[in-house]
Amino acid sequence: MTDSQESRRRRIREWGIIPGVLPTGDKNSITDINGVKVGHVTIMKGDGKLVPGKGPIRTGVTAILPHSDNIFSNPVEAGVHVINGYGKPTGLEQIKELGRLSSPILLTSTLNVPRVADALIDYVLKDNPEIGINGPSFNPVVLECNDGYLNDLQGRHVKAQHVHRALISASSDRASEGDVGAGTGMTAFGFKGGIGSASRKIKFDSTEFNLGALVLSNFGRREELKINGYPLYQLDQDLLNLHETGGGDGSVIVILATDLPLNNRQLTRLASRSNIGLGRVGSLADNGSGDFALAFSTTKKYKRNDKGKIILNHEDSQKQELPVNLTESDLMKELFQAVVESTEEAVLNSLFMAATVRGRDGHKAKGLPGDKVAAALERNRLCRPNK
Template sequence: MRARQLGITLGLGIPGELNAITDVPGVRVGHSTVKAQIDGKQVRTGVTLIQPRAGAARLQPCFAGYHVLNGNGDATGLEWIGEAGLLTTPLAITNTHSIGIVRDTLIALERDSLADPAVYWCMPVVMETYDGLLNDIWGQHIGPEHVLQAMANAESGPVQEGAVGGGTGMICHEFKGGIGSASRKLPGEQGGWTVGVLVQANHGKRQELRVDGYPVGRHLMEIASPFAARGTPGMGSIVVIIATDAPLLPHQCQRLAQRASIGIARTGGGTEDSSGDLFLAFATGNQDLPAADYGRKDLPLSTALNMVNNDHISPLFSAAAEAVEEAIINAILAGEDMTTAEGVLVPGLDGRTLLEALHQTGWQRP
């Protein structure tokens, strides 16, 4: 069950119809999940892919910006995002040791879609979190076929959460973690725009877990931690993708990405040296940006743009923070029990147990 199905409402904003990143028109999400025994090794990993618009990203670029709260993680393509402010490829999320193959496959897909690739290049954005407690990460079991499958599975509509795609082997606040999503729809007087979020949650200590501001993790400490055998509580990372249909410029996208830090902090995360906390935001509100074709000679000298005035941007920041907070809780609630190769349990957190612990903190259903 998701947070709102349990009566847990986080923040003051109103979710979109799906309460997912796909509430932003045009955004599609696809997963490829790998759960197998390969050469005697336990494999629990995958790829999650986000397409920012309904068509090819190269032909319909959108403005983007990123923020790094803690850099113990990796991502490709961010330097060009920071320089040009443009997102021209799909986004992918996987495990730490599979960034390269996912990036190379996305490049090959771009090459194969071009009539003449001689004067075009691309630098896809691929991000990661570490799944080495549940997955044979050194085996590098992700291949091109998994990227192709995630691409083929990309669709609008409800987003699968939990142990799917890149989130298959992830652990969050010492419970089973993974993919989570949420959204907020601003009222008409604030622009009527939508902010959608997808997280790959693999971070946090249990004792610091908070839900709706209540220190619920302190009442869940009797549940065995998967880190008792190896590793350190809080190790891992979180990747956050924020999408909006508001007309934001690149520096405003960067400001929006920064607000992911607030949502993570509200759930008790964001303070670990061993966590890579990387966030990217993109905005589809400007529809007519020139296609990413660096060989063209007929581009106009300038392009007319729209932007949200800064005096009216705060509701978008609030929406992003709330949606990140809820997406993390949804990721945890979607998790189911999984064991490591050594037989150590990574427990899922079911809704009944969470509600019981919440009531112990003094929380009451709104």
Template sequence: MRARTSGRADAAEALDAADAAPHVGALPAGPLRSIADVAGVTVGHATLDARGVQTGVSVVRPHAGDVYRDKVPAAAAVINGFGKSIGLVQVDELGVLETPLALTNTFGVGALAQAQIRAAIDANPQIGRAWPSVNPLVFECNDGYLNDLHAFAVTPAHYAQALADARRAFARGAVGAGRGMSCFDLKGGIGSASRVVRAAGEAWTVGALVLANFGRLPMLTIAGVPVGRMIAERDAGGAPGAAGGQGADGARDDVAAAGARGERGERGDGPNGTYGTYGTYGAHGRENAGTGGGAAGGLAPRRARDAGASSPGAAPDAAPPEQGSIIMLVATDAPLSSRQLKRVALRAAAGLARTGSVYGHGSGDIALAFSTAYTVPHDAERVSLPALVADAALDPLFAAAADSVEQAIVDALWRATRVTGRDGHTRRALRDAAPELERWLRAARAGA
């Protein structure tokens, strides 16, 4: 199956600042508002969109050269290890990347690993003979709700297509590896963001790219506002603040479509149009999300929820578990060691938590951070490093990593469009489910 790549129209959309997701947090963004604000980083996609096949491949290139010959310092952090990524063990041991970063669905990992090995051998025939083997690095999320995993639609050729498509201005949302992903029971996918901070007397850029495929609707929190709970309550027929919710199979899309005709709210008036953070609303508005099919599914009536609680205010036992996964890639131009990059990768979890995730049992939450400040030559016997940022000066970079991951998740939701896939399963887009989102955020800010 021939995949669709980004194309000029998608690239233009990626640069459309007027259509950017609401800015969360107080740190400023780079000009592209993406991981490509880190110099040298590019992203490409191959998208498969054919009825029950809704999937694809995304590739992040840390630089334009041969990553095997000029290795990139990196480190990974496993927040919750329910995942099938390939290559993390050697990254943890050696602290470098040897291939571009590939993302796809769970059953496509093997095909992409083979493609990465083949591409490295084609460029360097000494690999596996006079030289050591190559470490493929493939990340995955399970897109099986919208995509027929049993089709094994992803092939090595799709990796080559995505690699050839790599560019600074790249598409986001329901594209590439994100085509079939779900996030908070809405359409998820690829999101990206960047932040610019000062550390050790210089300005540095931190960028993030996420493959968002996690969470339950009532948990969704944007800038401290319980957006998911508000959507669920509104879908149930009442104003935000009443009980109710969305069926797990994307029911109530008719309500969302009607709401989509409403007026969009105004941008916030903080720095860079930011909405800041409005504080918390209970336990991120986590209520019992329904798992039934069709319109009957949804949040349990309040009396039923209360009856299942062991004490006033207790969470119900029947709440469905958080499942899915998220891959969080963090890039920076700050000169950091692999040990320091491990610390940066861990801070991705802070951004993830701000959106409402609790890293559920069945969620594979993986972060990887890399630096473009220098490379490690394959054949070097000694490696000269630039002056590294001191550990005591890392806090601004930690904050930027958390902020950019949080923003990238919001970006994935904001840019994703409605998709219907396997067996007629549908995920609606955030902007269809909450056309008044910006107004909600503005009202919360005014009342803070």
């Protein structure tokens, strides 16, 4: 399982490595956006040879709640960008068509998607008994990466109780990172991957807004990894041991949240810029990689009336309007920068915070050695020393 001999894992900034120039939110996490909550359930059982359907198990589920109210009754604006479509998500097409998100967002392992979606439907039906009877249907949103290198993928070990626990336990605290929740069995750039998060502050007309990213990283080869813009192989050849954990196509999921009152078109534009942040760490969006980005605004512009129809939330709509055309403003440029920087840092946090994990058939995903990377950067005068 997890390598107990490893020292405490540290986020990238704790090593003196500072990606980007914009200021971070107070927690430097997607939960800096007021109302957003994140919950994880991690499942790690058994060791040794793979017995399909029985283990070893290295998997989990992660829940992202856009706000604390009933999301089905109070949907939010959202946009989706498909970087490379080799994936098995559910619920994205309706978001692309209507521009609204009315579901919690769940992340998990590939073959768990139908079971997780089923559990999510049960969870939402409890608070919305009118669904499919006196009201519209429900669009569950579940995204995935393949954790089959470490996990018994065929076992589909995420059950309804795990999904419900992740939703109920979701917190506004800084999101846990590394080998937790959906990230438990993921690998990235030949190291242990998983969950990572980061955020940026944006100021507009003396008002401060936030944008945050949460990623599920499961992509890339070791020779492609870039730290603070510099290829790993140029920093220290010892770090580039290609005989260790492999890598390759994999997948990545990027979830973006902001408290700016953006519309779905603007949010789709933000989602598309996550690809630049992924490129900064070395992503090639490989042929067999499922790379998806979903962006949403926490501003509650809509609500359902007593007939289940979506209507404008008039009591808040006036104060939520921005007095600029964002498509032509400097603010949009700064938002693009915030997306790129927070996506890049979130991926790096997922690597720096993940410990070594041993999984099925003796497969091992080594936690990225943060101390060695930081030392190599310092030797090359590419970061300030950690104090």
